[in-house]
């Protein structure tokens with residue numbers, strides 16, 4: 673394993689490289705994280721020290737080493753219907769209301785974005801809710817193809833898992849009651865669970881960095897940006913929500929993580945309680 677204690681002065685170089693790659697700022701006090709997550713990768717790269725490792729990552733035209741660094745330094749914790757309550761708001765109010773807009777012809781498409789989607793449980797939870805609402809007759813007269821769900825993440829490893837829609841026994845058990853598992857997944861002899869094609873095909877996955885300009889993705893009725901801004905510094909968070917606001921329709925909604933709130937940007941968003949959970953409605 674690579675020995676970080678040999679040249680402690682090199683750690684800030686690594687920290688800066690990671691911050692530039694994915695905006696995650698980890699100070700020197702997080703040395704254990706660099707050790708745990710990058711120690712083996714540095715050793716395997718054959719680099720003798722951190723400057724050489726960074727030079728190798730920058731010189732790698734395939735981008736594979738950079739991707740490995742990003743995959744390891746990002747936290748991918750996620751689960752189905754994370755935080756439960758806001759999903760009740762989606763099921764009972766927000767998604768049926770989108771259905772009403774489609775039925776009345778006020779909209780022809782409803783566009784939903786899951787920004788930093790990890791291995792897909794977040795956007796697929798929306799697709800599952802839409803299928804259930806349809807099965808329960810609450811989206812009568814509405815074609816599910818009118819809902820377009822886009823999801824992105826910076827991490828190629830998690831995007832690969834997300835696109836496959838295949839989950840281990842542990843992943844499937846986190847937050848997903850048996851009803852969903854039995855109705856919308858196929859099990860395999862190796863005890864993995866694959867999301868059925870009609871649900872899976874509702875979501876299209878892309879690779880994007882939250883540092884990117886989002887306008888090429890189009891404009892959305894609902895944007896989820898959950899449990900990722902906590903890793904960013906204030907100035908980047910501020911800029912991120914400004915850029916997300918640019919791709920949300922007037923009166924569209926922003927959904928944050930259960931423990932997150934948007935105290936700034938009051939010129940752009942109005943906090944609104946829907947079925948007991950806070951969402952942020954785009955004002956202008």
Ligand SMILES: C[S@@+](CC[C@H](N)C(=O)[O-])C[C@H]1O[C@@H](n2cnc3c(N)ncnc32)[C@H](O)[C@@H]1O
Pocket residue numbers: 693694695696746747748749750751754787788789790791794824825826827830880881882883897898899900929
């Ligand atoms: C903790 S997970 C949250 C997943 C999901 N939104 C949820 O709430 O369950 C954070 C995700 O953000 C992604 N991420 C971190 N930095 C990113 C960046 N700069 N651009 C895009 N995605 C990023 C990570 O790869 C990871 O999958």
